[in-house]
Amino acid sequence: MEAWALSTEDDRPFILCEYSHAMGNSNGGLADYWAVMEKYPGLQGGFIWDWVDQGLVALNAEGLEYWAYGGDFGDEPNDRDFCCNGLVFPDRSPKPALSECAWLFRPxxxxxxxxxxxxxxxxxxxxxxxxxxxxxxxxxxxxxxxxxxxxxxxxxxxxxxxxxxxxxxxxxxxxxxxxxxxxxxxxxxxxxxxxxxxxxxxxxxxxxxxxxxxxxxxxxxSAARSATATDPRPWRLGFSAEGFLESMQLDGFECLSAPLVMNLWRAPTENDGIKTLLGQQDLPHYAFYHQDKALPRWLDCGLDELVYTLLSMDGAIPSSSADLNASDADDQDGQAGLFIRHEVRTAKGSRVGLFSQSWKRGAAGPVAAFSFQFDPSLPELPRVGLATALAPGFDRLSWYGRGPEESYADRKSGARFGIYSARIDELSTRYIVPQESGNRCDTRWLKLMHDSGVSLRVKGHGSVSGNGFDFSASRYGVEQLWKASHWHELSAENHAFLYLDVAQRGLGTASCGPDAHERFKLPPADYRLELSFEPDSEA
CATH class of the missing domain: 2.60.40.10 (Immunoglobulins)
Incomplete structure (x- = not known):
C-alpha cells in the first residue's frame, strides 16, 4: 500500500476493500494500516468486514436466550459462525475493537x-x-x-x-x-x-x-519515594512435590485454589482457527477456512496439554521476615531462595523446553523470576506465561496499565494508560463463540481484592514489552472456553482463573485476511517474567 502511494501517478483515491475482518476477537493491526493511510493523502481508507454480527436470538432448553448461527437451526449446508463478523454484536452493543477504530479515526x-x-x-x-x-x-x-x-x-x-x-x-x-x-x-x-x-x-x-x-x-x-517498607504482616509460600507454588498465605489467609503453573494455551480466537469447523477441515469446500491458520499447528504438537518433569528443586522456601526466627533470617537475604527447574513436553510427546523458577524474599513480599526456554522445533506460540486459580471471594481487582477495554499487542492504540477497577465478571467479552478475551497488556501492577478485605498486589514486567506484563482473569477457564460453541454452554466457577503473561500472540485478522504481523507473534525463543507479590490494603 505504501509502495503504491510512493510510485503511483494515478490521482484517484486508493480505497481498500475488506482489509480487516471483525470475526470474534479480531481487528489486530489496524494501527499499522492507519499510520500509512494518514501519511499519504491519496490513501483514503477502507472497509472493515463488517458492521454487525448476523446472529439470531434463540432459546436453549432452559429458556435462556443466546445468539444462534449457522447449523443451530438444523440448516445444511452451513458456514457455522462465519456470519458473526461485525464490529458490534447483533443487538448493536459495541465490541472492544470499536474503541480502537474510534481512536484511529478521530477527527x-x-x-x-x-x-x-x-x-x-x-x-x-x-x-x-x-x-x-x-x-x-x-x-x-x-x-x-x-x-x-x-x-x-x-x-x-x-x-x-x-x-x-x-x-x-x-x-x-x-x-x-x-x-x-x-x-x-x-x-x-x-x-x-x-x-x-x-x-x-x-x-x-x-x-x-x-x-x-x-x-x-x-x-x-527518589530512593525515599520508591523504596517499599517491609510489610509487618506475615506471608508464607507452599510448594507441591511436583515443584509448583500451591499456596500463598497472607496473614494466614490462603489466596490460591490451584497451583501456579507454566501456560502456553489460550482458547483460540477465530483468527487462530475456526474451531466450529475443525471437523470439516478435509472437505474441499472448507479448505479456505483452515489454510495457513495457527490453530492446527498448535494442536498437532499438543500445546493445549503440557507435561512437566521436575529436574531440580534446590534451596529454601522464602517467607516473610515476620515469620522467620533469627537463625533463618540470614539465609533469606542476598541470593538465598528456592530454585526450581522443569523439563516440559506436550502430552503428545513434543519437546517444549525448560521452565525455571526463582523465589526469594523481597522488601514487602515474595519476588519471583520465571524463565522460559523453548525448543526451536515448536510452532509460534499462543501465549507465554503462568496460570492459576484464586481462592473464592476474589471478586474485584484494579490495575495500572491499558484500559478500560481489553487490549492486545496489535490492538491497543485505543486503550490508554490509567488506573482502572472492575469486577472479575466484567473483564471477559462475551463473543458469540467463546474464545480468548479480556486480556490487558502493558500492565504495571495488578491488585486482587477479596471480599474479606485481604488484598494482593502483583507488580512486574516481561521480556517482550520490557515494562509491564499481560493479565486476564475470568470465571471461565481456558479449557471450558475452548470446548464450548455458545456462551449458554458455559458454567461460571465460584473462583477466578488468573493468567499472568510475558505476552500473548497478536490477534491479526486471519479468519478472512492477513494474519498477525511477525512482530506480534511469539516465536519459540527465550522469555522471562519477573513478578513481585505484595500484601496490600483496601485503600
Missing amino acids: LVAEFDRKTRGSAALRIRVTSRYDFSMPAPIELRWSLIADGASILSGSLALPPLEPGASLSLELGPDTLEPARLSASEGERFLDLDFVLAESVRWAPRGHRLAWEQLPLPALPK
Whole structure:
C-alpha cells in the first residue's frame, strides 16, 4: 500500500476493500494500516468486514436466550459462525475493537508544540482532520497524569479551527513548574479529551469526539519515594512435590485454589482457527477456512496439554521476615531462595523446553523470576506465561496499565494508560463463540481484592514489552472456553482463573485476511517474567 502511494501517478483515491475482518476477537493491526493511510493523502481508507454480527436470538432448553448461527437451526449446508463478523454484536452493543477504530479515526489530533521547550507552560498543537466543517463548539479537557493519578487538570475552549488546519494552544501558566513536577515522579502522561461544549442533534454536551495521551519524560523515583517498607504482616509460600507454588498465605489467609503453573494455551480466537469447523477441515469446500491458520499447528504438537518433569528443586522456601526466627533470617537475604527447574513436553510427546523458577524474599513480599526456554522445533506460540486459580471471594481487582477495554499487542492504540477497577465478571467479552478475551497488556501492577478485605498486589514486567506484563482473569477457564460453541454452554466457577503473561500472540485478522504481523507473534525463543507479590490494603 505504501509502495503504491510512493510510485503511483494515478490521482484517484486508493480505497481498500475488506482489509480487516471483525470475526470474534479480531481487528489486530489496524494501527499499522492507519499510520500509512494518514501519511499519504491519496490513501483514503477502507472497509472493515463488517458492521454487525448476523446472529439470531434463540432459546436453549432452559429458556435462556443466546445468539444462534449457522447449523443451530438444523440448516445444511452451513458456514457455522462465519456470519458473526461485525464490529458490534447483533443487538448493536459495541465490541472492544470499536474503541480502537474510534481512536484511529478521530477527527482531531494533538502533539506537543516545540514551543514547550524551555517554557514553564505546556503547549500543544491541535490539527483538524475534518474535510469540510467543524461541529459545535469544542471544549478541551486536559490532565497531567503521574503513575496513573491526576496531579493537575484544567479545561479551555478550543478556538475555531478550519478543516485541515492546525493551531497552537497553551494549557495554562506554570504547568511545567519544577516544584510541581518533583511531586510527579515516575511514568507521566498528558491526557487530552476533546468534547462537545454544546448539545447537538446527534450527541449531548460532553460527548467525546477525540482523545490523546501524550507521554512526558519519566523522572526517576527518589530512593525515599520508591523504596517499599517491609510489610509487618506475615506471608508464607507452599510448594507441591511436583515443584509448583500451591499456596500463598497472607496473614494466614490462603489466596490460591490451584497451583501456579507454566501456560502456553489460550482458547483460540477465530483468527487462530475456526474451531466450529475443525471437523470439516478435509472437505474441499472448507479448505479456505483452515489454510495457513495457527490453530492446527498448535494442536498437532499438543500445546493445549503440557507435561512437566521436575529436574531440580534446590534451596529454601522464602517467607516473610515476620515469620522467620533469627537463625533463618540470614539465609533469606542476598541470593538465598528456592530454585526450581522443569523439563516440559506436550502430552503428545513434543519437546517444549525448560521452565525455571526463582523465589526469594523481597522488601514487602515474595519476588519471583520465571524463565522460559523453548525448543526451536515448536510452532509460534499462543501465549507465554503462568496460570492459576484464586481462592473464592476474589471478586474485584484494579490495575495500572491499558484500559478500560481489553487490549492486545496489535490492538491497543485505543486503550490508554490509567488506573482502572472492575469486577472479575466484567473483564471477559462475551463473543458469540467463546474464545480468548479480556486480556490487558502493558500492565504495571495488578491488585486482587477479596471480599474479606485481604488484598494482593502483583507488580512486574516481561521480556517482550520490557515494562509491564499481560493479565486476564475470568470465571471461565481456558479449557471450558475452548470446548464450548455458545456462551449458554458455559458454567461460571465460584473462583477466578488468573493468567499472568510475558505476552500473548497478536490477534491479526486471519479468519478472512492477513494474519498477525511477525512482530506480534511469539516465536519459540527465550522469555522471562519477573513478578513481585505484595500484601496490600483496601485503600
